[in-house]
Amino acid sequence: MAQVTQAPPELAPSPDLARKPRFRARSDSPYWVLLYAVGAIFGLLIVGFLLSVISESWPAWQKYGLSILYGTTWNQSTGQFGAVPLIIGTIETTAIALFLAVPIGIGTALAIVHVLPARLRTVTSSVVELLAAVPSVVYGLWGFLVLGPWFATTVEPKIQSFWHGNFPFQGQVETSSLLLAGCVLFVMILPLVVALSRDAIMTVPDETIEGALSVGATRWQVFRKVVLPSARVGIVGAVTLATARALGETVAVAMVIGLNPNIAHSLYAPSATIASIIATEFQDSTPNEVAALCALAVILMAMTLVVNLLGRWLINRGAVKATP
Amino acid sequence: MTDVLEQLPKDPILERRELVKAVSARTLRRRSLTSKGMVGLCALAFVLALVPLVAILYSLVSKGLHWWSREFFTTSPAVPSIGNPNNVGGFANAIVGTLVIIGLATLLAIPVGLLAGLLVAESDSRFARMLRSTAEIMTGLPSILLGIFAYTVLVIGGEKWGITFPTIGYSGIAGAFAIGVLMVPIIMKASEASLRSVPQVVKEAGLALGARRSVVARRIIVPTALPGLITSVLLAVSRGVGETAPLIWVVGASIYNPLTWNPHHPMSAIPMMIWLNYNSPYPGFQDSAWGIALFLVVVVLFLNLGCRLLAAFIQRERR
Amino acid sequence: MSETISTAAPESVAAAEDFRPLPKAMRLQDVAVSFSGKQAVRDVTFDVPEKRVTSLIGPSGSGKTTLLRALNRLHDLTKGATVEGTLLLGETDIYKGGIPPTLLRTRVGMVFQRPNPFPTMSIYDNVVSGLRFNGIRKRAVLQEAAESALLGAALWDRVKDRLKAHASTLSGGEQQRLCIARALAVEPEVLLMDEPTSALDPISTKRIEELIGELKDRVTIVIVTHNMQQAARVSDQCAFLLMGEDGAGHQVEVAATQKLFSEPDDPRTLDYIHGRFG
Secondary structure (H helix, E strand, O other), X not given: OOOOOOOOHHXXXXXXXXXXXXXXXXXXXXHHHHHHHHHHHHHHHHHHHHHHHHHHHHHHHHHHOOHHHHOOOEEOOOOEEOXXXXXXXXXXXXXXXXXXXXXXXXXXXXXXXXXXXXXXHHHHHHHHHHHHHOOXXXXXXXXXXXXXXXXXXXXXXXXXXXXXXXXXXXXXXXXXXXXXXXXXXXHHHHHHXXXXXXXXXXXXXXXXXXXXXXXXXXXXXXXXXXXXXXXXXXXXXXXXXXXXXXXXXXXXXXXXXXXXXXXXXXXXXXXXXXXXXXXXXXXXXOHHHHHHHHHHXXXXXXXXXXXXXXXXXXXXXXXXXXXX | OHHHHHHOOOOHHHHHHHHHHHHHHHHHHHHHHHXXXXXXXXXXXXXXXXXXXXXXXXXXXXXXXXXXXXXXXXXXXXXXXXXXXXXXXXXXXXXXXXXXXXXXXXXXXHHHHHHHHHHHHHOOOHHHHHHHHHHHXXXXXXXXXXXXXXXXXXXXXXXXXXXXXXXXXOOHXXXXXXXXXXXXXXXXXXXXXXXXXXXXXXXXXXXXXXXXXXXXXXXXXXXXXXXXXXHHHHHHHHHHHHOOHHHHOOOXXXXXXXOOOOOOOOOOOHHHHHHHHHHOOOHHHHHHHHHHHHHHHHHHHHHHHHHHHHHHHHHHHHO | OHHHHOOOOOOOOOOOOOOOOOOEEEEEEEEEEEEOOEEEEEEEEEEEEOOOEEEEEXXXXXXXXXXXXXXXXXXXXXXXXXXXXXXXXXXXXXXXXXXXXXXXXXXXXXXXXXXXXXXXXXXXXXXXXXXXXXXOOOHXXXXXXXXXXXXXXXXXXXXXXXXXXXXXXXXXXHHHHHHHHHHHXXXXXXXXXXXXXXXXXHHXXXXXXXXXXXXXXXXXXXXXXXXXXXXXXXXXXXXEEEEOOOOOEEEEEEEEHHHHHHOOOOHHHHHHHOOOOO
């Protein structure tokens, strides 16, 4: 059998070349080492972040234990650190904000994509996104100095008389209130809901919409039965992100909520959220009190993570259902 | 003949056709009105979404513009006297503070953010995917928590978990660290997106020529994605400039912080100044907060607009 | 009476069918469609005989689809679109006769080029969606209609045991038949089909062409196709459109399919049939 593959002697590679592989490229590993190192640095930052919040709160957990989670009085001066009123306040402001932002946000997104002229779409989207660019503290300033007084003098008394002074619109009208904080929060998360819902709604192909129209659906029927269900996954994502954002919003809420760490008995009463207390009670805090605030931070982190995970689960479930 | 016709079974299809015609005509009015109403509500929602924006801008301009003067931007706050309640000086110390803090934060965030972005764009390993999810979650976390992080490792510092952290105390460095960590996931996500948007054919052309991945990245991917990368940094900066919460715990700010370029010292920042002014008992300060807020919004909108124009520029170039 | 019930089978009748005595499902006269002032299709005049298949043929750009979409007022959605001329459904002018577009579209249904079932709905819900949109809720009615429509689309046997499954579990050809069933469920008088097989494989195409032959007893069909052979196979009457020098499509000739493909009046038609352009 002829050894066809053997090179004739004069063409054989010279000895020293034979020791090294002929076309070995210069190593690319420094590149990857650098990238992974930076990735590791980022990872370390995250780990450090989590550790620091948890470890700073440790003394508080040791001292007060789980009473932080079920205690109903939060009073820094008397050393009582029950977070329940703050947790409730956080949930309440977020709920008010979502109650307003979800329908108005989805409606706005539908308007931008399907009601207003298509050539205006970039303009209309940009304008709503400008709302997102306004810093939190400016919202707080406006909320406190402009919206608040308007609410206190005009809006809230009107609603109160319309509601005959019943719950939840009863009581003394104050300049800082739960309702005001909820409304400021609503304005802040609105652009997020609009932008993400708009993206989701735009993924519904025109053909699907034409298919609905050509069996005699009205525009609203198309929106309700075809567009929104198809965009459901994206909209759930939008609402999840908006909720997480609302839970953690600190400065704007702190400026308009009145910082009263008690469960508000009415929408018109002042209240407090976890984030606003963490921000405002830090000044002149003893290390013990700082630890308690860090405990609050842990609770807030947990709440945000739960919302994120819930959102992911809902999205996965929605995606799975559509393609069995 | 008609008897025979009547005995023929009625065609269900024709019957259904008549039924559909009848019912659809009957329900038309209700459906049509509902549709018009709901579509109108959607348009109304859009208008409602614009109202706060217009209101805020109006307030900012009407209440803040008259504060703008050379003095306002170049001098530091002063204690107002009884006779001159509006003579509060300016907020130059905060401007400098923002420049220092954001400058340092950007210096920290750009390399980490861009390189990490490159990593998740180039690699699909488990680590990279974990990093991406973490960045995703980080952007949703309340920013005040980052203040606690900076407080723990830089303001107090000391021995923790086997490492000795420097105790810098309330300082611009701590603030820069907090905001830098805030900016990293933003830069990472946005730069990953623009790196990934480099067309596959361009990358493959480089690889087919025998270049190794690092060269392809350096010479092809990054330059092509450069406008997008710049956008990602601008986005992060515009976010960082407006942040107050992470700074509250760490910069030791008060209205009267002296103007300093030294990041080891406590310093103020523009959004911080608004917050402090709001808290101040002097109405003059509360009022001047509008002037500061207007400036802040102008800066942020300017940065955002820059992003948008760059993004539009990219779109046009791609065509 | 027997002459009016003749079919389009090419081997049966030597002379092409005469559509004149047949009732007309739709009538078009001097129809033109413009977008923002620029004409896309003009000078269209022909009748659509009832319970027959009329095809619109011609090279790309000749305005076939634009014309088709004018028949169920889909251009209402496009800003700047205007439709001129007279389009009659029965005795009613579609545009000026006061019939609301939503009602019109239950009487003139449409099947699109790419199958477009509603992605979040089951097969059953897809089929009855039109009925539900129009206000029909009674379950018995819906179920009967679904069965009838799916039988008409030759899909019933395939899906009767899994009506609750999602539409995405069907193949492309099946999804298109689902869309046909969805259109049939509201019992339209006319069914418009916009290149319904161009996105499908040859076997599904054949099945749907057979279906069209069966369906014309139930609904009048107007089909746009860029495939001449398909037009020759399925249609009774053919309208040939061509893009003119002004960039607008216009009608060149309308005749019984037999005649158009063997002895057309217009030389341009002859050129097209012999594959000289398009």
